[in-house]
Amino acid sequence: MTMADLITCYNKGCGQKYNPNENDDEKCQFHPGQPVFHDAYKGWSCCNKKSTDFTEFLNFKGCTQGKHSNVKPAEPEKPKQLTEEEIEEQIRKQNEKSNTVETVERPPFEDPCTILEPFINPSFKKQMDELDLTKKLESSSIDGCIAIGTTCKNSGCKGSYLSPASNDDVCVYHPGFPIFHEGYKFWTCCQKKTSDFQAFLDQAGCETGKHKWIKDVNVNSINCRWDWHQTANNVVVAVYAKNYDYKKSFVKLNPIRLTVKLVFPLENHAEFNMDLELRGIVDVEKSSAKMFGTKIEITMQKLQGGQWIKLDFPRETPKEEPPKESSIEIEKNNDKPAAESNDDNDSDVDLDDLELVHGAKISELAAQSL
16 A cells, blocks of 8 residues: 555544554554643643643644544634724724723833833742752753654654654744634744644644754743733733743833843743833833743733724834945955955845844744633
8 A cells, every 4th residue: 555545544643644454443542632721831631741842742642542533523613704904993993882992192112111010929939949040951962863753843843753864854844833812723924723723733834944853952032922811901911931030030111012021041041032012002000010930921001991903013123234334445445456345345245134024923922822
């Protein structure tokens, strides 16, 4: 039987191809339960396996053995997805009907920010005070060997290391981060939304590259997933993180700007940074922050009534202009032979300085909701 004749198993956590003529009660290892996402953890309702890392969660082996199944699980009926303009129009009508929108002049984004004095959960404070900061990061690349069966660490890739030839295989992956919000599941890089978890897992990557068999550990920044919700009077932002230094981490706020910095001592003091221009205006003095063992929660009181269609306005990172040559440098270049001048001009241009404009929030962390 050729690969084309094999059938894909749709049992959760399996996804392998199988021969229907060789399908017995011990061929498939799968999860009979449902995926559970709570606070910073991701796990399955059928077993006690859970993790804060999404890729590690995807690689959890099933807890039950049985036959493979080629029956696709029924996808729940999808609610009608409104466009951004339709949602904004609905909110505008609601605000007009309730007559709660007040006219308040929007202050400059660059206005000074106030550091919010956070409430620190006592158990979290004790945990961090007792944390052994001399703990060394573990790395599976010390001896340069990769174990057979090691899965690719790029999100969405289903490749495994079988031999050195696996290094030449094309990796199809998602460069973004998973988002779980209001029943929808999607990746920040391609925005293909679905309400069915299995369909989300089956989404092919949107970018190709090389496999990553070893997880990065020496990084200067960390991407934390985050989410937000609102009430009539408040906007609440939750950033999900563990083992961050509450002494070096902070939340800054001005009426239209939210800045969050988290420092992780066990990750070579890597940082998570968020800097948002808020859609609405908030009352800084009546806003607050709370630090817990699995998240930091910021509650901002609205200065204006009404609902926000989104949390923030997207902002582009300003590009630095190259320094202008002085008249002396120009004269020196003019005195050089043409070939030499061209070489100097080329050496002054670094293609890495040409930045692409990011799409939908590459730093949105993966927010999730139950």
